[in-house]
Amino acid sequence: MPVHADWYEYDVRTRGAPSKSDIEDFVSNLDLVLYCETPLNYDLLWYCRERNVKTVCQPNYELLDYVRPSERRRPTIPRPDLFVAPSPWHLEDIERIGPTRYLPVPIDLSDLPRRDITRAREFFHIAGRPAFKDRNGTLAFIEAVKSVRPLMPDAVFTLYCQQMNDVFRRALDGSGIHLVGPMPRPADIFQTGDVLVLPRRYGGLCLPAQEAIGSGIPVLMTDVSPNNVVLPREWLVPVRPEVATIRICGRVDVHTVDVPKLAHEILHLYRHPAAVRHMHEQAKELAARMRWEEILPLYKRALSDLSQRRV
Template sequence: MRIGLIARAENTGLGTQTWEFARHMHPTKTLVVDLATSRGRQLYPQRFPGAKIVQGLPDRAHLEEFVDGLDVVFTCETPYNYDLFTLTRAAGVGSVLQYNFEFLDYLQRRDLPRPTILAAPSPWHIDDVDGAVPLPVPVDLERFPPRKRSGHATRFLHLVGRPAIHDRNGTADFVEALRYVRSTITVTIKCQDPAYVTRLPLGLVPDNVTLTVDVSDTPNYWDNYHADVLVMPRRFGGLFLPINEALAAGMPTIMPDISPNNTWLPHEWLVPARRVGEFRARSMIDLYTVDHRALAAKIDQFASDDAFFVDAQKRARWIAEQRSWPTLRPVYERVLRQAARDA
């Protein structure tokens, strides 16, 4: 099967998602869309040997050359140019778009050319997308050698990444919750936007919490996960690669008790959240806020209950194994072959 991949080569979620796809699915052709250089961000073309690199969005000529000789094309979140799906259909080439629901243009523009298969990376709003096929994003366990710490958790990690609309990762809620933490812990907040950090009320963090803010851009994403527990009170959203990565590193993840978190993470790791509003992306998206005291209590539980933490580490790694590339690669092969047949 001759697979074409449209990839990104920077340190973003799309960069990681397409890099690991290339490493495990071995596409025949790769088209790297470079939207990083013009924004002053680092590009890592060496991750995609032999790839064609396009500065900015690909035009029709780029796509015609790319599609030629393929059986199926795989792209994540966006086609970058909807001529892609017109060209693949005309050439009898299958196409798979692994979408993010909040950015799915078909919710507003039903007239746009469509891929052969719309693949859902999580169950979040999957019933709102006609014909969507479940296709979770795998994690590469080899990036994360097995490890297990005895005793209780002392090191907690929160990832801001590049700040998104409406404080998607719940950073303000996390900082507020730290006011109520009673245990002696260390906390690292990683953020790729130094200006954003200056707007956080970090002065409210109590003395028993040692807080470090890291604004560096880590070249290797797996080097982010040297803490004990990941804390992500996300306010909305489906796909979130750092959860997979933390689990692979044996790090349990504290998250709100909302979809899709409560469809696959242990209930004991989740904290209550309430709906506080909504906003319009491609459709209306609910916004949630965690209970700050409940989040602090969950952090304290990991920081004081040795048995709870040790068991959670085992469960984290087990969950990651169910989402590993060896487990999910046959699913990807089946979906790609189906797209090629249905083209």
């Protein structure tokens, strides 16, 4: 959707999910509907099916209603005609639900800076709006910085956070990390900073990581799926052997980066400009493969196959 041009993400809390009349108005004269995560009202899928309008879902695995235990035991809600998985994370689980294509999320390079990074002096982390179980690994970043900062006298450490909480505030005390609040223009985050440190605990690749790559900035991430399927080996940091689990809709593993090894990687890049330049070149190569011009034909082919029922 959205079914109304003036709706935004919080409107469903006050206005409710789209009604049947909303759906009818929205679907009229359409051949295909592509939605992300949830249709908000599953009547949309029934309605589209009755009118031979194809439906495509770009799923977020942890919020996928089809993997709820009750739904797995006895399916009750309609499936879309096609899932387009944005990453390899839980790809096999999604394939068990229905026809699936892996279609990477493209990077829009038009609004991003083109950086030329020759050494690492500023390391930054994006917490965004802190998610469940410290999804972006913000506490691990703070802990790693505290351990290496005395060895990096001219380094700058920056944390971008839209909604600071008390846990992060206490952890930041005495860290020397520069805290930056909401940015009016998010792409400006990538105007500075030489390495993005993003030890995500689950879910892997995300928009900040992709936009950093699009700007030519190396990204340190955890050595788990989907990062270790998509990113160069040099960018990956091991995780601790203990694995927690959470259940939102389906069960999701929650990893914790090995903080001493993360600190070691930060210090290594600070001391070795050649390694940074190599990772910068890798970022540019990745960005070239992930740009809209390369990915769009994959989407067109998948949707064309769907229209001809070759999914």
